[in-house]
Amino acid sequence: MKDKQKLSLFDITIIAIGLVVGMGIFRTAKDAAAASTSPAMYFGVWILGGLIAICGALTYAEIGSRYPVTGGYYKIFAVCYHPSLAFGINCIILISNAASLSGVALIGSEYIAPLIFESPTAFNEAMLAIAAIVIFYGVNLMGLRMSSNTQNVLMIIKLCLILVLIAALFFPQLYHVNTESIASATTAVSTNNILLFGVALKAVSFTYGGYQQTINFGEEVHNPQKNLPRGIVMGIITIITLYLCVNYSYYKIIGFEELKSTKSIAAIVAEKMFGAAGGYTISILLFLAVLAYVNVLLLSNPRVMYAMSMDGILPKAFKKKEEKKDVLTVSLSVFAGICVIVLFFADRFEQILSFTIFLDSIGMATSAGAIFILRKRTKHLDNTGIYKMRLYPVLPVIFILAYIFVGTVIAITNPEYAVTGISVLTVFIILYFIFRKKGNNNNNFSDADLLKEEI
Template sequence: MKQKLSRFDFTMIVVGLVIGMGIFRTASTSAKAANDPNIFFIAWLVGGFIALCGALTYAEIGSRYPVTGGYYRIFSYAYHPSIAFSINCIILISNAASLSGVALIGSGYISQVIFNQPPSDNVISLIAVSAILVFYGVNLMGLKMSAKTQNVLMLIKISMILMLIAALLIPSTHYKGPIDTTGKPVEFIDYIKALGLALVSVSFTYGGYQQTINFGNEVATPSKNIPKGIFMGIIIIIGLYLLVNYSYYTVLGFDDLRNKNEIAKIVATKLFGEAGGNVFSALLFLSVLAYVNVLLMSNPRVMFAMSEDGVLPKVFQKKSAKRDVMVVSLTVFAAMCIVILQFAKTFDEILSFTIFLDCFGMATSAGAIFMLRKRTKHLDGTGIYAMKMYPLLPIIFILAYTFVGISIAIDKPDTAITGIIVLAAFMLIYFITKKLNNGKNVQVSDTTEA
């Protein structure tokens, strides 16, 4: 019998896809971009609203089109296979880079606990590779084992966030100094620019829920559990993010929040002392493992779907007979992560490149709802999920990611140009491969007739 995910399993996957390393690092990056506490908190509120609009949009997409590897298939179904191939290739690269970067940062935290002196980059890289290999093995054991592991790791991660939030209840840890307003936006256009740049890191921190539609019919009663799991997961995430950011602001003050990177450990050290800060670093590494695990669960399903559509070799469809695991797709994606790990750049560079690439995927995938509504009218009234306030919510979501993409292009034009070149290159590869395959098919046909 095929393994199925329960609503709780699916909700934890949603939370796991979204809450990665971001909330322990990007609050500092967004504060630096905002340069003003008001813009900082507005960005997190706006980001939460955008995420909710996107979550409800993807909930309906997943309900109307519940197939494995859905994040790839909706591009092919609503647009053209070349767009499906190129965008999903850059998303796979983006996800692998994100996983590698997060694993590297987490390894840096845990290495501070294991070693008395700062270890070499090679040692930190080895720890990150080991984490990927461990959860590669976990995923080889089957979907239910991966889901159970994810549930445990997510409970640990949520407990860590609750510990950070608990600092709000301890006045002795709170910052009591003045707020530095140097660099604060003055003109209205400056506020808009600051908001756009703050939303880059906020979008990264809120992103990931769109990949839940990759699980499609692997969820029990998908028409009900996909939308409810996504909605419940996003509401949990919004609440946790707003509270933990307010805790950072209250304990550190805005100046330290925007100028220091290891903000979570600093808060934990203020709460529990140096030893407590070290324990928190160890737990932070576990939260990284949850992110590694859930991306290793999700992305091979995209490669499987691309193989079924003939844009990747058939070998990517291979599954283990006993546990129904996509062995080849899982192995190749894990290998991609390890290779990229060796070439990982700074977190900020990975962040801008990842989000710029994601802007293409998020806007176009959400736009597929308009085509799906037309093509699946026969499903209306059959119990599937249909969002309220349509088409306003998907339009808001698409415009928001267009705004973020433009903000990156203005601030870092080289990053934007690189992203566009990569996208165009994959589209070119698709048409070249298609032409070569058609040529081979014609030759085979001629030989058969002869």
Template structure:
């Protein structure tokens, strides 16, 4: 990678924030509230989610410093485990990421269509709007990392601005404050759950909202001074995200009310409408749609690098590693991932339907990738004391992170066992594909590290 295409600290930090803050905070608060039996469960889930994200950030910061390579998320698996596990988990992660991108774009289109209340918007109409956004940012990414990172910076500033507006709504008079109604009804079918069960299910939506930062290790040596800027970018980004999420949830809780949140989808629109009127809510939705596209752009930047890494390891054909000689864009991989997103977009029904499946697949990736820190610490002892980032409180931090995602995965399996079964089958299916494909190619000599 040429020096003029390197990411500086600010650009890398904006990528971290962009990977995490997608549409989630503008939608999953309602889902998390619906699954919480009382406000204490709801806020515990969001605080716990932030703490788990911080533990994960510490873990991935060290992984990225010890193994700073392009496509790091795949190569860490391949280096630490058997290549079949790397292939299978990364394939399901790619599917999960494409599904997440499509769902987020679809929900973003739900906000923009609120500007035209008289029109009868169908799911196909919203899918077409989302498809247009994906194609647009596909074109931006074809121009190179520097151009796409500039677009990312602008979009993230817009999106952070929208979050700040939601927070400032706390200090403006609004139509009604529904907090007084918080403690009464629980008509969502969760009243029979225990506090811990409710917390586990509420954490599913919270995990989706906090997830994404682990993909930053895909950029590896494309970051200026990776040993220094990878951990700094993750720390700064996660700190920004935690503060913003907690304040936004306080705004939802205070202005909409806990029980009323359960039935809302475009919950941010309701906050704006109660605070600034219908016209203010429309203006907010317009800018929010473009800010949310930062998530689309960030995933289009990161996931082709996984395909590139898999191609270098000979688990995908060599053309997945081809780069444009002028701007180092992984053109074929980018095209394949964008096409995957568009295909999933027209098959995905709603955000809620794909949420559990996406998070269950993510649980595999989170636990397996964070566990590589134990292997990397042993194999890269020679890097200790050379200026790389090394977390404190090891192994407590990665163990907390892994335990949290095991808890979420078990909660999904208990709530929707069919989803868990399909997830296991997908994982085993990709492992089978790997072993079948290895019989039809020559063995590759493993590179020494």
């Protein structure tokens, strides 16, 4: 790739911000606050979550630099692990993505439901979320797509909402009357507090997610040895700053104790600033942003399934495409179906959050662990201009241990989701051997085997 076409420091910084800043900041603050015993613990977990994100992003950046291939995040499993494990993990990552879509749809429904129902229930919110998924499933099935500007509009909406929430800090008259000092009410370290910290970190991890996609930009950055780590660190530091400012606004305007039980937090801040009309406007904008996010995931994930089928990772049926409309009918239908099924079994955001992050903890820990395998297999790439992180192996070890910790906390506090996650992974591993035995995937992982030989 020519240097003029490669990503600059500014480009990779903006990409890092765009990959991470999502819808979670408008909801997960409530869950993190509910698990925190003090404001100091609350803000501490947001800072720690950002530092873990830096460790993860730099780890994935080197993986992407050592293994520069389109769709690298799912292909590294096939290259570095046994095909059965790769198949199982890739499938649960897709389920995690579906659950994440369902969770974000619920965030939007929680904001819009009070404008439609007098006393909205969890069932009402779940039905609104399902309606959003079904509508955009139909849109995608007909071959209609939002333009690429949809994502840009979504990003503008999110950043404007974040700036509005931060601006509330400049109006002291809006502050909650009983706001306690951040350093107050600190408690001694105990097993219970460690578990609570892990529960708070679970919510924060959802909000900081997305940086793993830096794996796709390893060879596309100009002077990657310097610009890649600088861009990632600058991007995530910017995100940490934005998130801390937004959370400080929640803390000052809503109050720490009230934040623990308030779902439509952004709307409440806007209502205090601009009155009831401001709260309604924020709720509608957030719901529109959620609809665009739902559409984007319904566009992207079926294409991942299609690519996995082309590689022999999923059955051939997932390659089925309606050529006239360029619609991946089977992949789109299966993915949308998983999203709806998740909402039938978990109609509250807290439930989906636990399930999603437990699956993510498996995928993140194993994918980051690939760096140890790739370092050995690609020693010949050292000193050839690829990105090679400093403080190895400390950074990937910190990242892996953090997700093992979060996964363990979920297994202790919500064992039903951990059992479900492990069971789903086991079923997919068994299915791999069934597919292989029946010959449905005669070329299963053939591309992966070739890539193993190449690297």
